[in-house]
Every structure is written in C-alpha cells, then in structure tokens.
Amino acid sequence: MAFRRRAARRRIPPLLVLVVLALTTWYLVLPPESPVVLALHFNAWRVRHALGLEGMASWTEDGGGGQGRGGGGGGKYPVHIPSEVGCLIKTGYGTRHRVREQLRAFAVQGGLLGDEGRDFLVVGDWAYKRGGSKPDGRHERRSSKQDGQGQEAEQEKEPQKETDKDLGVEQIHDVVGLVMDSDMGRAWAEHDRFGKYRSLRGAVDAGDEAKAEHLGRKYGWELDALKFIKGMDMAYRRMPHKKWYMILDDDTFVVRSSLQALLRTLDPARPAYLGNSVGDYRARFAHGGSAVLVSGAAMKMLFAGGRPDLVSEAYARSLDETWGDRLVATTLQRLGVYIAEPYSSFFNGETPAQTRIRPERACLPIVSFHGLREPGAMLALGEALRRTSRDDDDDDDDSSSDHDRTHKKDDKPLLWGQLWDLFAQHPLHTYAAQQPPFRPGDHVGPGHDDDPDMTTWKAVHSADHCRRKCTARSACLAWSFHPHTRECRTSPWVIAGPAEAEADTSTAAAGTTSAVLSGVNWATAKSILRECR
Numbered sequence: 001m002a003f004r005r006r007a008a009r010r011r012i013p014p015l016l017v018l019v020v021l022a023l024t025t026w027y028l029v030l031p032p033e034s035p036v037v038l039a040l041h042f043n044a045w046r047v048r049h050a051l052g053l054e055g056m057a058s059w060t061e062d063g064g065g066g067q068g069r070g071g072g073g074g075g076k077y078p079v080h081i082p083s084e085v086g087c088l089i090k091t092g093y094g095t096r097h098r099v100r101e102q103l104r105a106f107a108v109q110g111g112l113l114g115d116e117g118r119d120f121l122v123v124g125d126w127a128y129k130r131g132g133s134k135p136d137g138r139h140e141r142r143s144s145k146q147d148g149q150g151q152e153a154e155q156e157k158e159p160q161k162e163t164d165k166d167l168g169v170e171q172i173h174d175v176v177g178l179v180m181d182s183d184m185g186r187a188w189a190e191h192d193r194f195g196k197y198r199s200l201r202g203a204v205d206a207g208d209e210a211k212a213e214h215l216g217r218k219y220g221w222e223l224d225a226l227k228f229i230k231g232m233d234m235a236y237r238r239m240p241h242k243k244w245y246m247i248l249d250d251d252t253f254v255v256r257s258s259l260q261a262l263l264r265t266l267d268p269a270r271p272a273y274l275g276n277s278v279g280d281y282r283a284r285f286a287h288g289g290s291a292v293l294v295s296g297a298a299m300k301m302l303f304a305g306g307r308p309d310l311v312s313e314a315y316a317r318s319l320d321e322t323w324g325d326r327l328v329a330t331t332l333q334r335l336g337v338y339i340a341e342p343y344s345s346f347f348n349g350e351t352p353a354q355t356r357i358r359p360e361r362a363c364l365p366i367v368s369f370h371g372l373r374e375p376g377a378m379l380a381l382g383e384a385l386r387r388t389s390r391d392d393d394d395d396d397d398d399s400s401s402d403h404d405r406t407h408k409k410d411d412k413p414l415l416w417g418q419l420w421d422l423f424a425q426h427p428l429h430t431y432a433a434q435q436p437p438f439r440p441g442d443h444v445g446p447g448h449d450d451d452p453d454m455t456t457w458k459a460v461h462s463a464d465h466c467r468r469k470c471t472a473r474s475a476c477l478a479w480s481f482h483p484h485t486r487e488c489r490t491s492p493w494v495i496a497g498p499a500e501a502e503a504d505t506s507t508a509a510a511g512t513t514s515a516v517l518s519g520v521n522w523a524t525a526k527s528i529l530r531e532c533r
Contacts, residue, residue: 031334032333032334032335032336033330033333033334035281035282039281039282042281042284042341043281075261075263075264075265076264076265076267077243077263077264077265077266077267077268078264079243079244079260079263079264079268081111081112081256081259081260081263082111082112082113082114082119083114083119084242084243084244085119085242085243085244085245085246085259085263086119086120086121086235086236086239086242086244086245086246087112087113087119087120087121087245087246087248088120088121088123088231088232088234088235088245088246088247088248089102089120089121089122089123089248089249089250090122090123090124090224090227090228090231090247090248090249090250090288091122091123091124091172091249091250092124092125092126092216092220092223092224092250093124093125093126093200093204093212093213093215093216093220094213094215094216094217094218094220095216095217095220095250095251095373096124096167096172096216096250097167098250098251098373098378099122099167099168099169099172099250100166100167100168101375101376101378101379102250102251102252102253102378103168103169104168104378104379104382105253105378105379105381105382106253106254106256106382107382108379108382108383108386109255109256109382109385109386109389110256110386111256112254112256112259116169116170116171117170117171117238118239119239120239121173121231121234121235121238121239122169122171122172122173123172123173123174123175123227123230123231123234124172124173124174124175124176124227125174125175125176125197125200125216125220125223125224125226125227126172126174126176126177126200126201126204126212126216127172127173127174127177127201127204128162128163128164128204173231173234174201175226175227175230175231175234176197176223176226176227176230177197177201178230178234179226179230179315179318180194180197182312182315183312184312184315184316185315188316188319191319193222193223193226193319194319196215196219196222196223197219197223197226199215199219200212200215200216200219200223203215224324225318225321225322225323225324225327226315226318226319226324227324228247228288228318228324228325228327228328229311229314229315229318229324229327229328229331230315231247232245232247232294232299232302232303232328233303233311235299236299236300236302236303236304237303241296242296242299243263243268243295243296244263244268244293244294244295244296245293245294245295245296245299246259246291246292246293246294247288247291247292247294247325247328248291249288249289249370251289251370251371251372251373251378252289252290252291252368252369252370252372253368253369253370253372253378253381253382254291254367254368255365255366255367255368255369255385255413255414257365257389257411257412257413257414258346258365258366258367258413258414259367260411260413261365261413262343262346262365262367262413263293266295267295268295268296268297269295269296269297270295270297271295271297271298271301271335271336271337272293272294272295272297272298272337272340273286273292273293273294273295273298273328273329273332273337273338273339273340274286274292274293274294274339274340274343274344274346274347275287275288275290275291275292275293275325275339275344275347276290276291276344276347276348276349276368277339277341277344279326279329283326283329283330283333284329284338284339284341285323285325285326285328285329285330285339286325286328286329286339286347287325287347287349287370288323288324288325288328289349289370289371290347290348290349290368290370291347291367291368292325292328294328294332298332298335298337301335301337302331302332302335305335307335310331310334310335311331314327314331317330345360345361345364346364346365346366346367347367347368348366348367348368348369348370349368349370349371350369350370350371351369351370351371351372351377352369352381352419352422352423352496353423353495353496353497353498354371354445354446354495354498355369355416355419355495355496356445356491356493356494356495357416357417357419357420357477357493357494357495357496357529358416358492358493359477359492359528361416361417362415362416362417362528362529362531362532363415363416363417363531363532364415364416365413365414365415365416366413366414366415366416366419369381384422384423385414388414388418388422389411415532417528417529417530417531417532418532419496420494420496420529421529422496423496424496424497425441425496425497426439428520428522428525428526428529429526431519431520431522431525432522432526434467434471434519434522435464436463436464438463438464438467438481438517438518438519439517439518439519440515440516440517440518441480441497441498441516441517441518442480442495442497442498442516442518443478443479443480443494443495443496443497443518443519443520444478444479444480444489444490444491444493444494444495444518445491445493445495445497447489447491453491453492453493454489454490454491455469455476455489455490455491456487456488456489457469457487457488457489458486458487459486460481460486460487460488461486462481463481463483463517463519465488466479466480466481466488466490467479467481467519469488469490470490470519470521471521471523473490474524475492475524476490476491476492476521476524477491477492477493477494477520477521477524477525477528478490478491478493478494478495478518478519478520478521478525479491479518479519479520479521480516480517480518481516481517481518482516483515483516483517494520494525494529497518
C-alpha cells in the first residue's frame with residue numbers, strides 16, 4: 001500500500017507539468033483580444049496593484065526624478081513636446097468655436113503645441129465649401145440701373161463668410177468625409193450614420209447655419225466615433241516619426257509640465273497606450289476627454305505594420321460603435337497593446353472645480369482636465385497655470401525671458417494636491433474651526449447613490465451631525481449636508497468646488513438656508529494636501 005502511494009506521488013509532478021504546458025500552449029495560441037487573455041491581463045494587474053508590486057510610488061521615487069513635487073526634472077527619456085508629440089484635436093460643427101479658445105489657452109500656458117500641419121492637426125465632421133455660399137445662404141447680388149450718363153453698379157453688402165481661420169486654424173480636416181469616401185465607406189454608403197453626415201454636410205454647404213448647428217449637436221456624438229481611427233491614421237501619415245501621439249477633445253486642457261514629467265519616464269520605442277482607464281476587462285479604454293497617449297511604436301504597428309485589414313475593420317466597426325475612444329482600445333488590443341493601467345492616475349476627466357483629489361494621488365502630476373465648455377473657462381485655466389509657473393520660478397535669474405522660464409528643463413509639474421490652493425474659493429485653513437456656521441458649497445461633488453466610495457445618510461439632524469460623521473472616519477476627506485432634504489454625504493476625496501456666491505452665514509448657522517453646506521476633515525486633509533509642497 002505504501003509503495004502504491006509513493007508511486008502515485010511520483011506521477012503527480014509530471015502530470016502537473018503536462019497540465020501547465022497544455023494551458024500555457026492554449027493561452028499562447030489565443031488571439032490577443034480574446035476575453036480570456038483580456039481577463040487574465042486585467043486581473044494580473046489588479047493582483048500586482050493590491051500587493052503593492054506595481055504602483056505610483058516607484059514613479060515618484062525613481063521614474064519621476066526625485067526632485068520633490070513629483071520629480072519634475074528626472075526621467076530617462078527626454079522629450080520636446082511641441083516637436084516630438086503629435087497632437088490630434090477633435091472637434092465637431094456643433095462645438096467648433098471651442099477650438100479658438102483652446103488653442104489660445106495652450107499658447108498662454110506655452111510649450112505644448114508646435115506648428116499646425118507639422119506638429120498638430122484639427123479634425124472634424126465637416127469642411128467649408130470653398131468659394132460657396134455664406135453662412136446664412138445669401139450670395140452676392142448685383143443690380144444696375146441706367147441714369148442717362150452711364151451704369152452704376154450697386155452691390156449688396158453681405159455677411160462675412162466663416163472660414164477655418166475664423167476658428168483659429170488653417171484647416172479643419174473632414175475625416176468623417178474621408179471615411180465615407182474610402183472603399184469601406186462606399187460599400188456602406190447607405191448606413192444610417194453616413195446619412196446623418198450627409199444631412200449635416202448638406203446644411204453646411206447650403207449655408208444654413210441654424211440647421212447645421214442643430215444637426216451638429218444632434219448627431220455630433222455619433223459622428224465622433226468615426227473620427228478616431230481615421231484621425232489617428234492621418235496624424236501618423238502627416239506627422240511621422242513622432243515619439244508620442246496625443247488625442248484631445250476640444251474641451252480638454254493638457255498641463256504641459258505634468259505631461260513632460262510623465263513622458264520623460266516612458267520609452268516611446270515600446271508600444272504603449274495611456275489614459276484615464278474606464279470600462280470592464282473586455283474593453284478597458286482610455287477616456288477620450290481625459291486625453292489619450294499612444295507611443296510612436298504603437299502607431300507604427302497599427303498603420304505601418306502590415307495590417308491594413310485591422311484599420312479597414314476599425315472603420316467598419318466605427319459605424320456602430322458608441323464610443324470612439326473605446327474603438328481605439330479594441331483595435332490596439334488586436335495587436336497585443338493594452339492600456340497601461342498604472343498610469344491612469346495621471347489623467348483626469350473633470351473640470352478643475354469638480355476634480356476629485358484623493359490621498360493616493362496627491363503627490364502625482366495631473367496631466368489633464370476635461371469639460372471646459374463655458375466661454376472663458378479654458379483661457380482662465382491657462383492663465384492660472386502660467387501664474388503658478390511664474391511663482392515657482394521667482395528665484396530664477398531676472399534676465400531670463402518668459403519663454404525660458406516657461407520651458408526650462410526642470411519645470412515642475414502640477415500635482416493633484418495643489419488643486420485646492422489653485423481653485424478653491426477659500427483657503428484650506430478656514431475649515432479648521434470645525435464648528436457652525438458652516439460655509440455653503442459642496443466639496444463632495446456630484447455622485448450616484450450606488451457610488452461605492454461615497455456614503456450617504458438620510459434624516460440627519462444638522463450639518464454639525466454630518467460633520468461629526470465625517471471626522472469619526474479617518475478615510476473621510478469631505479462632507480456635504482442639504483438642509484432641505486437632511487441628506488448627509490461623505491467621501492474619501494475632496495473637490496475644490498464651484499465658485500459661488502456666499503450665503504448669509506447667520507441664516508446658515510440657524511439652519512434656515514436651503515443652500516448645501518459643506519466642509520473638509522481638517523485633521524486628515526491638511527496633511528494630505530500639504531504633504532508634497
């Protein structure tokens with residue numbers, strides 16, 4: 001009996017080896033976009049992250065250069081952003097007027113964009129008809145009359161025709177039209193999305209601006225899905241040999257110093273795809289509004305790697321894809337290029353006032369903001385960051401030019417933890433009192449009842465009771481209380497909150513105001529937000 005047990009034990013290792021070899025072989029022959037491969041890839045990252053084997057601490061200590069405040073001057077891979085990062089800006093007819101302010105804001109900040117056509121492109125879902133009708137459909141009209149001594153021509157003055165230059169660029173490239181003109185587009189000419197594009201283009205060509213505006217806003221989201229792959233293809237063809245390529249919406253702002261700090265730690269010769277990762281394991285993708293980065297190596301694999309079938313298939317899938325940014329991910333997955341999860345924490349999809357500042361991100365650079373749609377918002381952000389850059393450089397040589405100071409080699413990145421000082425209505429120390437009257441506002445921000453990180457209580461007696469619920473939890477950073485509904489919400493993040501008029505503090509103290517009251521957990525927030533200064 002003992003002999004048989006020993007023999008069985010001797011047979012187990014070879015059997016185990018065979019099983020492992022069989023599973024490994026099976027895994028290796030699966031296509032890179034297989035759900036099994038995607039699930040293993042995603043969950044392997046989650047395990048490494050949970051064990052602390054992969055995270056942002058290593059970036060701050062090693063990759064970021066270790067110069068404090070995120071290490072602005074380190075990194076193995078120097079990059080000159082204006083000339084070595086090709087930028088693709090997406091807009092639509094309904095939002096086209098954002099582009100001018102976006103470009104002005106980038107210019108105010110300095111050092112992000114190079115020359116149009118050589119370093120950045122703007123793509124959209126329409127093109128102006130050269131030499132065609134005016135925005136309101138009126139054409140030049142002439143009349144003449146005989147007065148007995150000759151003819152006198154009278155020319156009716158007409159409104160100025162809008163051009164690409166009025167939007168701040170030399171040309172907006174109609175990439176949706178290019179998709180429709182492709183072999184795939186001709187094969188699918190009757191597809192519903194192409195019909196919507198033809199309606200929009202017809203209104204633009206006819207000069208019916210009101211109708212074009214309506215259609216642009218109505219169909220813009222669907223047509224946006226067709227811009228991504230064709231826009232990337234155009235960017236690669238017209239701007240070859242860039243180290244990196246960046247995709248932006250027309251309401252996205254990029255912090256140049258933070259982008260540079262990040263890219264200095266990454267090898268552009270390796271296929272890479274970065275951004276604010278969202279979605280489940282089957283299609284983890286970089287949120288387009290938060291800015292998307294693709295290395296030159298990955299772009300070469302896609303557009304010059306001998307796989308035109310992938311590009312053609314992506315064009316076809318764009319006709320039914322809801323989100324074009326997800327299409328980028330699923331296309332790159334077929335090449336074995338997956339989103340780099342550890343770098344998601346650098347990207348942000350909110351406005352400065354609504355950005356959630358979390359403890360684990362406080363010392364990391366923040367690369368992007370999104371949703372800057374109100375007139376003046378983008379430019380105001382550019383001005384604020386320029387002032388911050390100048391404050392950081394107060395000890396520089398006074399003889400240095402603004403250009404030198406803005407683009408100096410060790411320019412410090414903007415950190416998540418600095419957002420309160422830049423954008424909050426009140427200094428952090430004003431929340432130290434932790435007693436009524438409490439200030440109106442909302443430092444928790446919008447959320448859903450099913451948000452796993454937000455805690456909501458009903459029928460809370462007062463704002464002070466809500467505050468105490470927050471301070472009793474070390475992980476709580478902010479609280480908000482609605483006197484009318486008596487709802488209390490707490491969160492492990494804090495937002496600067498929108499700048500809004502002060503309510504009367506005496507009525508707030510008496511509890512008679514209907515304004516939302518809010519505060520921060522001073523004991524926790526002060527150490528987190530000041531840690532990296």
